[in-house]
Amino acid sequence: MARTLVIDLDRCSGCDSCVVACKFENGVTLGNYWNTVVPVVPVGTHPDIDMYWLPLQCQQCVNSPCIAACPTGASYRDQENGVVLIDKDICQGCKTCLPACPYSSPEGNVKPSVRWYNEEANVVEKCTLCNHLTATSDGVENIEDTTDPAHAVPPCVHNCSCKARHYGDLDDPASDASQVIAQAEKDGRGVHLVEAEGATPVARYILSADIAAWRGLGV
Template identity: 40%
Template sequence: MRKGLLINLDRCSGCDSCIVACKLENDLPLGHFYNKVIAVGPTGTFPNVEKYWLPSQCQQCENPACVHVCPTAASYRDPETGMVLIDKEKCIGCKSCMEACPYGARYLVQSEDGYFGSELNEYESVAYENMPKMTVDKCDFCIEHSGDGKPDPVCVKACMAEARLFGDLDEMKKLVAERGGEAYLPEEGTEPRVFYLPTITA
């Protein structure tokens, strides 16, 4: 079953719980994040001033530019789930996918150092095995950490405001259509599977 992520911008408070939960669950090195929460605004003029927070991550595109440009087929779409994944054994760190991604959702692992230097502690030595040096990494909806090979994003569970909803792709599209949602990130013909419910203005 193909999955999608729906983010209700009216509910996002910019608390960054999704960022912290993601970083801990995926054992991300210093300076690397799968999730970002961008402050947009303030816009308008006093007293009609508005500001909102825009969560951003890999959009798990149906037509992913990153896959099309990868010279080694390290970036690929899983035929069963439609997830965009990275085969680290094939990745050569050329950064072509990073340049092709219109969302800035990928990063290059340039060092194997831990938080306190090159000598990794016991936790880091295990956690960083999935991120070899000079390979690209990104959000995979926690497919590697779910235990059953199915996506199970921890950012959704950690969202205290319930701004994130993860489920059947068609159901997510239906909810967006009912609300008149739109993609706040550049669509670029990639057909993202992360959708946004727009903020309601007076």
């Protein structure tokens, strides 16, 4: 079970529509962002430059350091489909998970952290892959009914203005996410992940060399 987002950076134009779609769907408060589109700013000197945008959200790590560090068991893995989630009723806002997550800022209050501290609710929040819509979905959207539980996708995927975002279980070859990776590899387009010491992210990013040279988050 490896449900995740696969994002095609050849297409992503950094328009932030995914950020707003997520906020409306999940009622995310002002100043908190369950995903952030990071502009990986150009290297080289004008006009010989390249650049790309990298939408960063919870990477659904296989070794999930957040679950390992969470003292109360609020960070857990969904029994049926293995998605890494946070149970709002159990979380006490102790923020122990924040230093544990390589993709989060220690206080969960500055971009591009993937986990955020919600002050009003005193809980830590993050992208849930809209599990309330997609728990049993293969990510191949049903045009006739976008709420079809077998095919629904998160609103950030549905509304993406470039069709860059794909959802699915990488263990299911028929899922949209798996298919887009397979096609990218066939087309010789690079399939990357955002390396981080001690984490094994499931999220994948597709980027062709002729658009830009891969450099993760621009480190």
